[in-house]
Amino acid sequence: MAFEYLDHISDVCIRASGETLSEAFCEAARAMFNLMVDIGQVAPREAVKVRVSARTPKLLLVEWLGQLLSNKDLTGLIFSRFSATIEKKGEQITLVGSARGEAFDPSHHEAKTEVKGVTYAGLRVWEEDGQFIAQCVLDV
Amino acid sequence: MAEELELERISEAEWLLPKHGEMRAPARVIADELTIAQLRQDTVEKREWNALRQLRDVACLPGIVGEALALPDVHPGYGFPIGGVAAFDAIDGVVVVGGVGFDINCGVRLLATPLDRAALASRADDVARDLFDTVPAGIGSEGNLRLPMSEIDELLEQGASYVIERGYGLTDDIEFIEENGRIEDADPSAVSTVAKQRQFRQVGTLGAGNHYLEVQEVAEILDREAAAAYGLTEGQIVISIHTGSRALGHQIGQDYLKVMEEASRKYHIPIRQQELVCAPITSPEGSRYLSAIACGANCAFANRQVIAHLVRSVLHRIFGMSPSSVRTVYDIGHNNAKFEEHTIDGEIRRLLVHRKGSTRAFGPHHAESPAIYRDVGHPTLVGGTMGTASYVMHGTDLGMTKAFGSGIHGAGRALSRKKAAKKYWGEDVKSDLLSRGIILRAHSTRGIAEEAPGAYKDVERVVNAAVRSGISRPVARLIPIIVIKG
Numbered sequence: 311m312a313f314e315y316l317d318h319i320s321d322v323c324i325r326a327s328g329e330t331l332s333e334a335f336c337e338a339a340r341a342m343f344n345l346m347v348d349i350g351q352v353a354p355r356e357a358v359k360v361r362v363s364a365r366t367p368k369l370l371l372v373e374w375l376g377q378l379l380s381n382k383d384l385t386g387l388i389f390s391r392f393s394a395t396i397e398k399k400g401e402q403i404t405l406v407g408s409a410r411g412e413a414f415d416p417s418h419h420e421a422k423t424e425v426k427g428v429t430y431a432g433l434r435v436w437e438e439d440g441q442f443i444a445q446c447v448l449d450v
Numbered sequence: 451m452a453e454e455l456e457l458e459r460i461s462e463a464e465w466l467l468p469k470h471g472e473m474r475a476p477a478r479v480i481a482d483e484l485t486i487a488q489l490r491q492d493t494v495e496k497r498e499w500n501a502l503r504q505l506r507d508v509a510c511l512p513g514i515v516g517e518a519l520a521l522p523d524v525h526p527g528y529g530f531p532i533g534g535v536a537a538f539d540a541i542d543g544v545v546v547v548g549g550v551g552f553d554i555n556c557g558v559r560l561l562a563t564p565l566d567r568a569a570l571a572s573r574a575d576d577v578a579r580d581l582f583d584t585v586p587a588g589i590g591s592e593g594n595l596r597l598p599m600s601e602i603d604e605l606l607e608q609g610a611s612y613v614i615e616r617g618y619g620l621t622d623d624i625e626f627i628e629e630n631g632r633i634e635d636a637d638p639s640a641v642s643t644v645a646k647q648r649q650f651r652q653v654g655t656l657g658a659g660n661h662y663l664e665v666q667e668v669a670e671i672l673d674r675e676a677a678a679a680y681g682l683t684e685g686q687i688v689i690s691i692h693t694g695s696r697a698l699g700h701q702i703g704q705d706y707l708k709v710m711e712e713a714s715r716k717y718h719i720p721i722r723q724q725e726l727v728c729a730p731i732t733s734p735e736g737s738r739y740l741s742a743i744a745c746g747a748n749c750a751f752a753n754r755q756v757i758a759h760l761v762r763s764v765l766h767r768i769f770g771m772s773p774s775s776v777r778t779v780y781d782i783g784h785n786n787a788k789f790e791e792h793t794i795d796g797e798i799r800r801l802l803v804h805r806k807g808s809t810r811a812f813g814p815h816h817a818e819s820p821a822i823y824r825d826v827g828h829p830t831l832v833g834g835t836m837g838t839a840s841y842v843m844h845g846t847d848l849g850m851t852k853a854f855g856s857g858i859h860g861a862g863r864a865l866s867r868k869k870a871a872k873k874y875w876g877e878d879v880k881s882d883l884l885s886r887g888i889i890l891r892a893h894s895t896r897g898i899a900e901e902a903p904g905a906y907k908d909v910e911r912v913v914n915a916a917v918r919s920g921i922s923r924p925v926a927r928l929i930p931i932i933v934i935k936g
Contacts, residue, residue, distance in 0.1 A: 317866045318499055319525050320532055346589055369711065376704040383648040383697050386590070414590035421589040421894040423867070424658035424936065426700045427552030430707065430724040431528035432498065447528055449552045449703075450659055450867065 313341035316432075318447055322425075323432050325445040331367060331435070334442040335374055335405065336392040342375055342428075342448060343389050343411075346382075347419045352390035354410030360394075363404045367435040370396070370403050371444050375428040378409055387411045388419065423450050455493045455502050457486060463522075463918040467502070472510045472722070477518040479505070480853065482915040485522060485907075492526075501531035507722040508536050513543025513731075515794060515801055519853055521808050522915035523862035523907065527551070529725035532807035535856045540789060540800040544719065544728040545736045545743075547710045549804030550787045552703035554746030556661075556694030557628075557783030557809070558831040559754040560842065561761060562680075564775050565687040567667050570931065573768055577665060578889045578932045580764045585663055585757055586655040587936040588893030593654035595756055602646045603638035605653070606698075609748030610755040610781075618654075618759040620773060625820045627781040628810060628828075631751040633788060637741035645701035649749065652696040654756030658897055658936030661693045662833075663757070665932035666840060672924040676826040676844055680779055682926050689776075690840060690928070691757050692833050694785065695750035702746045706739045731802055740787070740802075747786055754781055779842070780820075780829040784809045784859035792854055803854050811845030811857030811922055830857040830922065832913060836890065836933050837883055837903035841913050842926040849921035857922045861909040870905035871896060879903075883933070892935035901935065 311333050316323040322345060326337035343349050358381050362373035374394070382388060387409075394407030431447035457465040457479060465486055467477040479486065479502070489502045501524050508530055509518035515537045524533035529548015538544055570577065586593050595618070597605060605612045610631025611624055624630050638646075656663060668686045671677045682688070695702075713729035713736070714721055721727060729736035758778065765771040787804040794801075803810075811830045812818055819828040832841040838861065845855050865873065876895030879902045883890050892898050916922040 315868055317868055319866050320527060320863050322867060369708075372707065376707075379704070380644050380648060380701060383652070384644070388590075416588070416590065416893070420896070421658070421936075422896045423894065423900060424589055426659075427703045427707075429528040429548075429552075430711070430727065433724060449528065 311337050313337045321447050322450050323445065323447045325443060327441045327443045329441065331442045332394040332396050334444040335371060335394050338371060338375060338444045339378055339392045339409065340390065342378065342425055345425055345448065345450065346422055347388055349390040351419050352388055353412050354391040355412040356387055357408045357410045358385055358387065360407050360409060361404065363402045365401060367403060368433045370405055371435055371446060372428045372430065372433065374405055379425060379428065381409060386413050388414045425450055455506060463915050467506060473506065474512065475509045475514045475517055477505045477509045479520045479524065480915065480919045480921060481522045481524060482911055484911065485524060499526035501526040504529065504531040505534060507726060508534065510722050511544055511546065511726065511728065512719060513538040515539055515799065516854070521856065521858050522912045523807065523858045523860055525862045527806060530804065530806040533858065533862060534806045535803065535808050535854055537792065537801040537803045537854050538731065540731060540802055543731050543802055545731050545739055545787055545802060546726055546728040546804060547703060547707050548725045549806050550743055551785045551806055552700045553694040553785055554699035554702060554743055555750035555783035556785045557750060557754065557781065558833055559691040559758055559781040560779040560831055561689040561758055562682060562777045562779050563687045563689065563765060565769065566685045567687065570687050574889060574932060576768055577764065578891050580768060581663060581761065581932065581934050582891040584760050584764050585934060587934060588658050591655050592651040593756065595653045596650065597653060599646060602649060605752050606638045606641060606745035606748055607636050608632055610751040613752045613755050618756045623755065623778040626778040627751055628783060631755065633744040633747045635741055636744035636748050638745055640738045640741035641702060641745045642705050645698050645705065648697035648701050654753060654760065655696060656693045656757060656936055657696060658894060660901060661936055663934040664690045664930045666690060666928040666930050668926050669839065669929040670927040672926060676925040679823050679826050680829055680842065680925065681777060682842065688928060689761055690831065690833065691754050691761065693753060693757065695746040696753060698749045699746040702742045706742060709735050709739065743787055747783065750783060751781065780831065782809050782831055805856055807859050809857050809859050810855060811849050812855040813845045813847045813850045829925065832858055832909065833860040834909050835861060835901060835903050835906045836930065837886065837888060838906065838909050840928040841909070841924055842928065843922045843924050845922055846920060853921045858912055858916050861906040861912055863905060864907045865905040867900040870902050871899045874899040874902040874904065888930050888933060890933045894936065897935060
């Protein structure tokens with residue numbers, strides 16, 4: 311499990327990997343929140359549930375990350391720990407998961423940058439050497 | 451690949467990518483030699499992020515009119531290049547998410563004060579502190595104006611006038627906002643409840659990233675007639691507010707990305723990259739998205755209006771200045787898609803003009819400009835970055851025919867955020883600015899490094915290219931004195 315930031319001139323391209331698709335997606339979420347704050351400083355005190363569906367794994371990635379961004383503003387929480395179960399049923403792939411974190415506190419969490427949206431740019435989900443890799447560009 | 455993106459120089463600051471292959475229109479790049487060299491290098495090195503390829507792909511979209519354009523601040527975006535302009539026929543064309551982005555109607559408001567540098571100097575630290583404390587900025591910041599959900603719909607329909615009626619500003623401000631601060635056909639039912647709920651705490655917040663609030667000095671007047679019309683004089687203190695539609699716009703972008711993805715398949719629109727998902731303008735999906743964009747744009751106008759009011763309250767506290775003495779020079783967006791009339795081959799046509807990282811820049815005698823600016827054209831606002839200058843410019847007749855009346859919006863990034871954060875250290879940037887007389891107050895040290903002046907192209911070079919091409923004229927150069935960042 312790991313994530314990295316690839317060079318992109320105006321925005322940020324995240325690439326996350328894991329032994330399963332779910333792990334890669336959770337790492338992508340960590341990569342996204344680590345742009346906003348140092349996720350090492352965020353305790354997993356509270357949890358929110360997330361359920362998203364899409365036609366393809368890469369569209370599911372955008373839905374998942376987009377839903378987490380919405381939840382950040384709706385709850386006032388920032389997240390650092392994620393779980394996800396991904397299942398394909400017919401034409402749809404569904405992710406059921408959760409995000410854990412705590413209320414953002416500027417005196418405790420050092421603010422980094424704001425993420426505005428999850429784009430279709432550089433959007434890819436693939437399997438390589440037994441690893442699942444998820445990648446996309448975030449508008450910051 | 452290299453042959454496909456071969457640019458032909460057609461004038462001092464213009465290059466053409468002739469129509470070929472799947473292109474439905476030619477593409478034109480208005481820029482200087484250095485920018486063109488960078489674009490060519492990106493193509494030769496087969497970089498994944500290539501603004502010229504993005505421009506070519508925009509030129510392949512159905513219903514495009516004239517040329518797909520890139521202006522001098524061009525750099526790779528998602529879907530459209532940043533610094534991109536593309537107009538589509540209102541009947542046969544498409545509306546493209548990548549041509550608007552997530553920060554709908556992000557833009558700049560310029561306020562003119564009666565202060566000069568000497569009058570500001572003795573209280574500059576107080577002004578910086580009070581602005582930093584008064585204007586909510588940074589991650590997790592919350593605005594003071596809390597609207598019930600029922601009233602958010604009114605804000606989305608009415609834009610700046612909604613907040614002015616509630617005491618946030620002056621009625622006179624309205625005339626000096628693009629589209630009078632309200633885009634018609636805004637339909638709040640096209641905006642999701644989640645988008646409205648996310649905005650609940652964010653009305654009147656600056657945000658983070660490249661957004662800023664700057665107190666600036668008019669360092670140089672470059673066009674006396676236009677400066678006189680805009681009420682700008684050398685040595686005058688002005689204030690720039692750079693922000694957008696906040697979480698509401700972000701959520702509209704996210705919601706409609708999915709809608710447009712489905713619409714692209716439903717209507718069998720041939721798109722060369724997935725970021726260009728779009729819908730026919732006249733389709734139910736396209737029409738709803740445009741209604742939502744109008745809501746996002748109105749939200750951005752209202753947001754800058756509330757922040758302008760907060761700035762006035764600070765100047766009143768510190769200098770006893772009346773709100774009416776702090777005049778709105780202009781307020782203009784640089785991420786939008788809106789309907790405009792343009793003359794194409796002698797015929798007036800209704801077009802949907804997408805401007806992604808570019809502003810409207812209507813030339814002289816346009817009915818949409820405020821009456822007192824009409825002889826020269828409305829101002830366009832070109833943002834700098836912390837240590838560098840900003841510019842006030844105006845559009846030209848040539849810009850109307852060549853660029854759908856569009857102008858540049860800023861310097862454009864030269865270094866990625868990652869490279870900038872490696873190269874610069876926030877505290878060093880801050881002390882360097884201070885040694886040059888610039889006070890920086892920021893909520894994020896990492897953000898300072900990412901937005902370091904050295905991470906951007908030279909704004910003077912970008913302005914010069916716009917001037918050399920004839921699409922814009924410079925009016926005034928503004929230099930920063932106080933910078934507030936998220």
